[in-house]
Amino acid sequence: MRVARIIPCLDVDAGRVVKGVNFVDIRDAGDPVELAARYDAGGADELVFLDITASSDRRDTTVAMARAVADEVFIPFTIGGGIRTLDDARRLLRAGADKVSVNTAAVRRPELVSEISREFGAQCCVVAIDARTSTQAPSGYEVFTHGGRTRTGIDCQQWAAEVERLGAGEILLTSMDRDGTKEGFELHLTSMVSTTVGIPVIASGGAGTLDHLVEGVIAGKADAVLAASIFHYAEHSIAEAKTRMAQAGIKIRPT
Amino acid sequence: MISRPLVAIVDYGIGNLHSAQKGFEHAGADARLTADRGLISDAAGVVLPGVGAFAPCMAALGRTGLDEAAVAAAGSGRPFMGICVGMQVLFAGSDEAPGTSGLGVFDRMVRWIPGPVKRPQMQWNVLRRSRAHPMLDGLDDPIWAYFVHSLAPETPDAEDVVATCDYGGPVVAAVARGSVWAAQFHPEKSSRVGLRILANFVNAVRAEP
Numbered sequence: 001m002r003v004a005r006i007i008p009c010l011d012v013d014a015g016r017v018v019k020g021v022n023f024v025d026i027r028d029a030g031d032p033v034e035l036a037a038r039y040d041a042g043g044a045d046e047l048v049f050l051d052i053t054a055s056s057d058r059r060d061t062t063v064a065m066a067r068a069v070a071d072e073v074f075i076p077f078t079i080g081g082g083i084r085t086l087d088d089a090r091r092l093l094r095a096g097a098d099k100v101s102v103n104t105a106a107v108r109r110p111e112l113v114s115e116i117s118r119e120f121g122a123q124c125c126v127v128a129i130d131a132r133t134s135t136q137a138p139s140g141y142e143v144f145t146h147g148g149r150t151r152t153g154i155d156c157q158q159w160a161a162e163v164e165r166l167g168a169g170e171i172l173l174t175s176m177d178r179d180g181t182k183e184g185f186e187l188h189l190t191s192m193v194s195t196t197v198g199i200p201v202i203a204s205g206g207a208g209t210l211d212h213l214v215e216g217v218i219a220g221k222a223d224a225v226l227a228a229s230i231f232h233y234a235e236h237s238i239a240e241a242k243t244r245m246a247q248a249g250i251k252i253r254p255t
Numbered sequence: 256m257i258s259r260p261l262v263a264i265v266d267y268g269i270g271n272l273h274s275a276q277k278g279f280e281h282a283g284a285d286a287r288l289t290a291d292r293g294l295i296s297d298a299a300g301v302v303l304p305g306v307g308a309f310a311p312c313m314a315a316l317g318r319t320g321l322d323e324a325a326v327a328a329a330g331s332g333r334p335f336m337g338i339c340v341g342m343q344v345l346f347a348g349s350d351e352a353p354g355t356s357g358l359g360v361f362d363r364m365v366r367w368i369p370g371p372v373k374r375p376q377m378q379w380n381v382l383r384r385s386r387a388h389p390m391l392d393g394l395d396d397p398i399w400a401y402f403v404h405s406l407a408p409e410t411p412d413a414e415d416v417v418a419t420c421d422y423g424g425p426v427v428a429a430v431a432r433g434s435v436w437a438a439q440f441h442p443e444k445s446s447r448v449g450l451r452i453l454a455n456f457v458n459a460v461r462a463e464p
Contacts, residue, residue: 096273121307253379
């Protein structure tokens with residue numbers, strides 16, 4: 001039985017959730033523990049925290065945040081953003097993160113994926129791939145880094161196969177063309193990567209409606225769907241999303 | 256006042272044990288991460304965690320000498336619980352690490368999950384009870400638990416199997432024999448269901464004289 005996961009994504013800066021989390025009756029909208037507990041109670045299957053902290057000296061607060069979340073919340077969570085070294089990964093995993101997600105640093109030094117996988121296991125090694133359509137890439141999609149600003153010349157499909165070979169346990173695939181548009185996931189990209197690799201793929205970028213989540217799993221063949229705005233602004237609950245997915249014939253963990 | 260029994264979580268240098276410790280604390284235990292053989296042999300209950308791969312876990316257990324402590328604890332009659340790779344190493348060996356012996360508490364092998372499925376199984380899945388066992392007391396079906404694994408013990412119809420999940424066929428999800436319980440899924444990551452399973456273990460620890 002294959003069971004799709006719904007994964008809310010929270011942006012954090014210096015250990016605080018930032019940008020548009022707007023639940024009613026929440027005491028502190030920036031508290032990652034309170035929000036994580038809220039999503040756990042609401043039926044989220046996992047959480048992703050994307051660390052947008054720019055300066056490395058404030059990253060200690062991200063480690064402290066991982067510890068605080070792990071103290072109180074008993075669903076898996078991933079931390080991504082700014083992880084450059086094996087030691088960065090080690091600190092977050094020791095603090096209680098279940099997985100770390102690497103992106104730019106993996107492109108720059110692919111051995112980092114192998115190092116994390118070998119030391120902590122493939123299950124905690126997520127590679128985030130930011131892809132954009134490109135006529136120059138054989139698969140039609142090129143890998144970008146630095147939050148989608150820097151083109152790499154690397155073909156997305158080839159890179160996906162490569163990170164699996166290097167030891168990644170999961171791919172977090174973001175369409176830079178769709179990210180923030182609310183037009184839905186890039187389904188062709190998603191299904192291409194999901195059928196290329198034998199590890200789970202999380203679809204990301206563009207989810208604006210509940211039907212988009214359904215499409216991501218059915219047409220996109222994704223194992224999990226990541227979404228930010230549709231949940232944070234309480235436009236929809238996790239329960240509504242799961243109900244819609246179940247109606248479409250997708251197996252989910254009920255809330 | 257309900258007692259908080261001492262549960263030793265064997266810390267042999269593998270993986271993130273923070274969540275496991277906090278989970279057992281939530282479940283009512285005085286949970287300690289420890290590599291101290293004295294504490295492991297004195298504790299009312301013992302937990303053997305493990306993540307990653309079979310061979311590095313066995314190597315770390317051997318290096319720290321905690322392999323013997325774990326086998327002794329599993330044979331002591333005190334409640335004992337293996338989790339994830341900490342379950343797999345209780346078996347004789349694993350397809351993942353030919354030539355590396357496991358602890359042999361259970362005498363069969365751990366095998367790759369067969370069939371055209373994605374490995375790892377990284378998802379929530381339903382526990383299908385193979386028999387009544389206190390591990391799953393107080394839980395209504397369907398019981399959802401979080402799995403991350405590419406291998407599992409063979410023989411889903413073995414007598415010691417407590418639950419399976421369906422992932423391209425029946426996959427062993429939990430086993431138990433006597434005082435030894437083991438879960439392939441992560442109770443410490445399975446939200447309310449998982450905390451109840453940990454509490455069931457702590458209750459078993461409390462029930463020991």
